[in-house]
Each structure stands twice: as structure tokens, then as C-alpha cells.
Amino acid sequence: MLTGIKLAFVGGDARIIEVIKYAIELDASIVLIGFDQLDTPLADTVKADLAPDVFRDVDAIVLPVTGMDDAGHVESRYSSQDLVLEEVHFQTLPKRPLVFTGIARKRLSEVCQQHGLRLIKLMELDEVAIHNSVPSAEGAIQMAMEHTDITLHGSRSVVLGFGRCGITLARMLAGIGANVSVCARKESDLARIQEMGLRPYAMSEIHKAVGDSELIFNTIPYPVLTAEVLTRVPKTCVIVDIASKPGGTDFRYAEKRGIKAMLAPGLPGIVAPKTAGQILARTLCRILWEHA
Amino acid sequence: MLTGIKLAFVGGDARIIEVIKYAIELDASIVLIGFDQLDTPLADTVKADLAPDVFRDVDAIVLPVTGMDDAGHVESRYSSQDLVLEEVHFQTLPKRPLVFTGIARKRLSEVCQQHGLRLIKLMELDEVAIHNSVPSAEGAIQMAMEHTDITLHGSRSVVLGFGRCGITLARMLAGIGANVSVCARKESDLARIQEMGLRPYAMSEIHKAVGDSELIFNTIPYPVLTAEVLTRVPKTCVIVDIASKPGGTDFRYAEKRGIKAMLAPGLPGIVAPKTAGQILARTLCRILWEHA
């Protein structure tokens, strides 16, 4: 329970709404800033303006997944007004609130450090990345289903990378019934891939791995699907690249060769905002609770 | 191989194109009727008109999945002209060709019987129904992914029915990571459901099964999701009904109650026409081969 803990939410999207709901259930006191146009009424919350002293007595400040840009702007889907955080908001906060964000740009990190506020970048936590790999993998699978005329079941599918997303994607594809090959560079990953009943390929064998593929899922944030590798990929293959921008695919060459390839950023927030929000909510509230 | 075997294809859609390609690979002789507007050239085939004696020397006539309506019309996505089969086409066929169709209406069954032609209704074969359950299940899953803001992984999902589609759907959902309950009426099905690690419910317990569901997949062609049962279904639940028209859901009441419910017919041909075509192709060619 978070009884007696006061949280200030500044802006956000559907995911933050889930965090708010979760915190309400745990009995936290909640102030909402930048939610003037929210349709759904949220019981037991109070709305406030971004007054200079609005954070004075809070235990935590919760920013959206995108955090705050270097000019202080904070995104809010539920407000028509500009939300801008200034130096003044962070200073003289005797309770030293925790500051939660998804990711942090330079300015946010600086201002927190300057004022001795602990900044928690949720998206960088390993546990959040693993939980998020689930909606990411489902999103990638949904895209693959939408852009092919075959079933994933029985397909020759290749996953590039065996990190947090790669593991989840590989298992889920196998769960649906795909024939899954995985490319990874660590010997220990190749051992685990084999233990999972999937077909392991060293990165140096990527040509062989993709040679007769029907689907390729890339999770490596590095140019792995180069023009040279793409010459080995069948033209009918579909590529879903979920690695962070600009992805790991030479999209220009893929198009030239006639291969359908797409970059798919931000899947959790798009395909399963509720689940994505609950993931943040659980970790955020646990950290708050451990801190209290 | 089908060397020396002559097939006449009359109309069809993307699935029939796969059947044609498969038959070409097996070296059959192929006549195409009603494919005048087909873009992709198909090597080793000849086009023909629906002349009265066009079937005279063929070993098999292949109709589209929908077969022929009672006025003799045959659907073709690749022709601008009307394709109409008459009595004359079926008579005086000394080679007694096999007639393949997906499903058969009255007239088609009659005319075949009359002229002593063996009619094979592919969609009614158990093996085809089982193979088809794969694209059907994937289609249902794709729809569920598209219409929810949660992940299937970790969701409380209920499958109604444990026939050919229900088994596949239940396994695939579990493979993705859903918590799967299945409703069935046979004790032996309940035993198998348990063996598969899923949660079994007798039909009489359907109220309990759906009580806290986030997703319901219906495969029972009988009104099982009645208004009375729907009153137990949470309003946020999404229902995907793949049972043959009119499905098993009281859609009028679901809408009234604010539950998102959709009937999803013809999934294989829509979501994975290539796989669906290959399924038909393999069975059709095997039957031809066994017959020859």
C-alpha cells in the first residue's frame, strides 16, 4: 500500500493513466498536472496547475515515458496547454521527491543532479525492459501477421539478436508454431538457443540463416541487415525491424531489391498501452514502496 | 508426380493460384478457364474458354472453394466474364474426371451424381479442416491483437469449443503465453484440456469460465454466448467469434451491453491465402495421385 504517499503526475499518455489507476488502488494521494482534457474521471485525485510550488510536499514526481525535453517541455495527450518545467519547480523541495521518467535527456538529468533528486529512468531498468519485451514481441508478431499471406505457424522465421526482446520474440514465435532460427554472437547465447529447441546461428553465419527465410525479425541496434546480407534474403521475405532508430536494416537497399521491410518503433505504447502502463506502474510503485 | 494427369481449373481466388502452382511443380498438364485477367503469368499452362467440350479429356475439374451456385455460376477473381457451368459441361465425359470443390451446394452435388462423377468437397475433409484450423486460429489471434489494448500474453482468454479449431486456437494462445480456459461438453475433451495444461470447464460452467475473461474466442456453431451468459462477461472483454454464420454470440445484446464482439468468417482465405491454398493443393494432389 502507498497510504500517505503523495504523487504528482505531470503529463502523459494512456500508459500514465494506468500508472495513476494503479497508484489509486494502492491508496496514494494523487495530484494531476496537465490532465485538463481527460475524459475518464479519476476518483480520489486532485487536479492542479503547474504552479512554482506544486511539488513542495510530494514524495514523487512522475513524468511521461518521454520525460522532459531540453527546453523543459513535457508531452501530455490530455492537455491543450503547454507544460513547461522550469528550474523553479525543482528547487526548494525539502522532501527530496523521487523523479520517475521513462527516458531522460540531458537537461532532466542535470536538473535532478543539481538539486539532489534521485532520478529513476524506468525504461533503462532491466526488469522493465524484459516486461516490455512482451508487448514489443506481440506487436512485431501482429505486424508480421498483417503483412504476409502465409501463417507464422510453419514459417521459416529468423530472429536477429538474443537480448531481452530477442529471447521473448523467439519463444513466442516458437509457441505459435514457427520454425525459428536465431542469430547471436555469444557462444553462451547459442547454447541457450539450442536448449530452447531453436536453431542457433553465429553472427558470422547470418547469410546462411536468412538464406531461405520467410520472415526476419531484427532486434539488434546495429547495421546487420546490410545490402550485402540482403542480397541473400529471398525477395518474398518480410522484415520487421524493432531495433531502436534507425534499426539494423539497410531499408534503402531492401526497397530497391523489392523486399518488404519496416521499422517498428514504440510498439508497447501502440499495441498494448494498458499492459505497457501496468508494467511501469508495478515497478514504479515497488520502488516507491521500497524507498518509503 | 502428376505427369500425364490433366487438370482443368475453373475460376478461383488467390488460394486456387497456389493449387495451380503446386500442380505445375508436380508436372501436371493444366488448362485454365476464367483466368483472362490474371497478372502473374503461369508457365506451362494453357488458357481456354468454357466451351461445351472443354472437360472432355481431363482427369479432374477443380472449382473454387465456394464451388458453383445453384444457377451454375462460378466465382473468379481473375475474370471479367461470367463463368456459368451447364449440364452440357458435365455430360459425355468418358474419362470420368474427379470434381474438386471447397463446399458443394445442391445443384453441384446433383449434377455430379447424375453423371457419375466423384465429387470431393475438400472443406469437409477432416484433414483439411485441421490444417485450416491453423490460419483460422492465427486470424482470430491477429484480430484479438488488433482490438485490445492489452497483450494476449498474461491475458485471461477463454476458448469455447474443443473441436478442430478450438484445439489449435487453445494451443496457440498458450504458446503466446495467455492463461487459457476451454469450455467443452465431452468429459474426454475436458481430460485432454487438462493434459494440455489448460483450464477445463464443462459447458454448464460457462458462466464461471467467462466471468473474469479479457478475451473470448468462440468456435461453437450454436448460440452459446446468449444474452444470459453475456451478462456475466466483463464489459471490457473482447469477443472473437469464428463459428460459421451467424456465429454463437448474441451480437445484438453484446452491443447493447457495450461488449466489443465480432464475427470473423473466412479467415484462412483472408489472412493467409497462400498457406490456405497450399493446404488445398497438398490434399488435392494426394487424392489425385492415389486415384491415378
Add this chain to the structure above:
Amino acid sequence: MLTGIKLAFVGGDARIIEVIKYAIELDASIVLIGFDQLDTPLADTVKADLAPDVFRDVDAIVLPVTGMDDAGHVESRYSSQDLVLEEVHFQTLPKRPLVFTGIARKRLSEVCQQHGLRLIKLMELDEVAIHNSVPSAEGAIQMAMEHTDITLHGSRSVVLGFGRCGITLARMLAGIGANVSVCARKESDLARIQEMGLRPYAMSEIHKAVGDSELIFNTIPYPVLTAEVLTRVPKTCVIVDIASKPGGTDFRYAEKRGIKAMLAPGLPGIVAPKTAGQILARTLCRILWEHA
């Protein structure tokens, strides 16, 4: 609940003890005949002798899995005395008790029919056979583990037959990580095998299926592993045959060729008597309850 229902148990083994415990929990009244040497005291039961009128007021008579032989003998692990049922025990039973047994020989069937008693052969019920396939499959897997110097994971394993035991065994082997091929004769079974992600072989291809196998599990009660087929089986392969006696293997020839092959009857009662007893208990009590 079975409150007010009176059951007479006549003989049995560890499995019957589980049935008794289950019935006690459901509040049945229980008479035990032939349990004089039972160590564990069972609360709320009374012991009785096999007096002529011992069944007079019971609602059901429960025999062991092996039932009664044609001379009236009933096996009991917990009695030093001979248990022999006579005509007299079955006559003048006004309450027409149900008679439960695992299997029934001629005499038992006759005597029940003669006196109008409904005889339930639990082992012949489809639901019981499916539930029992689980301990059977685990028993077969345990034997395979004990008799090989390789892991099942990664092994080339072949399952012959795709009935109640074959399905369970194939799934469990795949769950451990074996590469599983399955031989079946029905096209619809081959389709399901493929849907499950296993390798299907028609019975006519059995030579190919076993050609490089490391383990073979037979569930077909018919001579399928003939000398002729065994010539194709590698000498290092291990065969576990669980089909009912005499199994489906030419054991004489297997031995001659140096292939380790074993017949493994009665696995559920041996490897998991408690689970096997609970399976009987659940079905027996459900039938009693539906009957009442």
C-alpha cells in the same frame, strides 16, 4: 458431496486407497472389505467381512482395477485372506448398487447383467484413458531416461501411434526438448501432428521414420515393429513398448539384432499410483454423483 451415499470397497491396491480417501473427503459412508492388514488408519470407515448380505444397503460396490476373475477371486494387497465373490453377494440387492471395476472379465459382466446391476468399467472410459495417458507417458519417459546414455532433449525420438497415449507422449517428449516424429495411419492424425509442430509420417513410411532414431516409443497394440522394420532401426536405439501385451515389437528379433527393447505394462499403477488412484477417484465420484 456424497453425503448419505454408502460405498463398499472390496480389495485393491495403492490406487484404491486414493479412491477411498477421496470418497471420505466427499463425506461418503464407507465399508472396507479385505483391508485387514492396511497400516494407515482411514478415519470414518468401517471394516467388514465378506458376509453374504454385506452389500445389502450400499449404493455402490467398488472392485480393484483388475476386477474379479472368473472364479470370483478379487485381488487385495491389504489382506492375507482370499477374497471370493459369489453369486449370493450380488443377489437380492434392492438398492441396485452401481458396480465399479477397472476392467471386467466374463463372469463379472455376466453376474452384473443377470442381477440388473450397472457395471462401470473405468479403464474403458475415454476420459479415464486420457487421464491415464499422463502417468503412462511419464513412466515411458522415465524408462527411456534410465536406459540411455543420452538426453531425451535433442534426441531423435519416434512415437508410433497417435491415440490417447501417443498424443500425450509426443507432446511431453517435445516439451522436454526431443525432436519428435510420429507415425500414424489417419490423414487427419498426420494433420494434427503437423499442427503440433512434430514430424508426421504415414504408417507406410515407418522405415523412414525409424531409420536414424535414437528412441522409439510404441503405443500401437499391433505388430508394427516387425523383424523387417527392425532391420532399419539403428542398433543403438532403445525401444519402449507400452502397447498392451504382447506389445507391437518383435522382441525376439530385437534381441537377436542387439537392440535394447522392453515391454512396459501397467505403468500408471507402478510409477504414479497416487495420481492413478486420483484419476479413478474423480471419475468414479462424478458418476456416483450424477447417478444420485
Add this chain to the structure above:
Amino acid sequence: MLTGIKLAFVGGDARIIEVIKYAIELDASIVLIGFDQLDTPLADTVKADLAPDVFRDVDAIVLPVTGMDDAGHVESRYSSQDLVLEEVHFQTLPKRPLVFTGIARKRLSEVCQQHGLRLIKLMELDEVAIHNSVPSAEGAIQMAMEHTDITLHGSRSVVLGFGRCGITLARMLAGIGANVSVCARKESDLARIQEMGLRPYAMSEIHKAVGDSELIFNTIPYPVLTAEVLTRVPKTCVIVDIASKPGGTDFRYAEKRGIKAMLAPGLPGIVAPKTAGQILARTLCRILWEHA
């Protein structure tokens, strides 16, 4: 291929035989020391005595899994003579052979360092540990099957630890159909456990995790199943402890409480020596090949 590479094998058990066979297939030149009583003839190998200069022209020396004790003794199942390595064997080796062992005691490490020989401790390589987790997990499962009267399928099974063995064991148990809970201390592990569809417990919740367990598998080399925790474990529960000696269980207290608990060391070499040998063979030959 290892053509032109010369290997000296000194002692060993069934696993080393697999390594030798694998190296033969890759066309290595092979000298066997301490195999005088080996029954199976190994083509293309030569036997030698432990002469002072026996390693002079070899590219690698392969010791058994147990390596060499501090007095120079090397175990050999296939020799009646004592095998003792001396200083002299390691000096003046101009080709600087690689030295392979499973584990290394002090003396072996020292002598290699002294003479500038690269020592590869195979058992400490992450990839070998992951591959070895497979026979370890199967061994633990086999023991569980042998010591229970229930099926693993449907059982409440708890895995303690989520390292290389814990992951494999948890997946395999789930593959058989057990209801698997896993205890781990890292939040990221708990996230992965949930992604895998298993029930996660923090180490602090171990009391809850084991509270109604039927089977516990320990992989944590630290006293986690203390007397205090064991008081919460049902008396009918069976504990299989595979952590390195002395395991993580208070065996004395377990016995006092009447809980069946067993320490199970060295499983790969016992239950699947051939697989265990192949694991070593593949990694050893890859390292040799990369080195050459």
C-alpha cells in the same frame, strides 16, 4: 576439420571417449595415454606410455573432467596403472600446447602458468555450463520421477534459483506439464520467469513458494532450505538438490522432519555420459580450431 592437429588424451571416463570419437571424426592425430584396458577399439589412434617427452609435439593435452589432483594424479577408468603427471611432462614443450581440463585444482593451474601453457577449464565456460544444464535437469527430473508416487505433470513444483540450471529445469518441468514456481533474487529474473509463463517468487517469499509444494528442486549453492524454511514444507514433498556440495538443504533437519531429500551431484556424467561427452567435444574442438 582438425587435420594435422595432434592431441594427447591422458585418462578419463565415458565422456572423454566421446571427445576422442569426435576428434577422430574431425581427422585429428590422437595419442592415448592411460587407456590400456579400453575394450572398444578406437581406429586411427595410437597408445603411448606417460614418457617424459610424450607431449613434445602435441598441439593439445586433454585431461579428464576432474583434471589432476595436487599430487599429479589423473583419474582413468580405462587403466589399471596409476597416472601421475610430473613437472617434467610440462616443461620444454616448444609447441606450447593448449591444456584442456574440466576443472582445475591449484597445482594444475600453477604448473600451466609456470610453463606458459594456456589452461582451458571447460566446466567453467558459460556455454558448457548451459549445455550441461540439460543433462543435469533431466537427471534431476528422472530422480524426481523415481522417488514420487505422483506424476510431475500437474504437480506443484518449485525451482530454487534461476541461473543456468534453474532456467533449463524450470522450462523442462513446464514442458512436461508441471505447475512451476521459481524463486530468484533479481527483479530481472522475476520478470523473465513471468514472461516464461511460470510463477515468480522473490527469495524473501520462499516460505510462500514452498508452502504447498509437492516437489522442490534446488540449484542455489547456498543454504536456502534452512530448518526454518523446511518447517513450511509439506512432509510429503520430495527435495532434489543439485547444487554443488554440500547443497542448499539442511539435510539433517529434513530427515528429522521426515521429508525425503537427496543431494544429486555429477548428474551429466551419470545419466547421460554420451551427451555430456559430446558437449565437451564440441566446445573443445571449436576452441582448438579457432586457436589453430
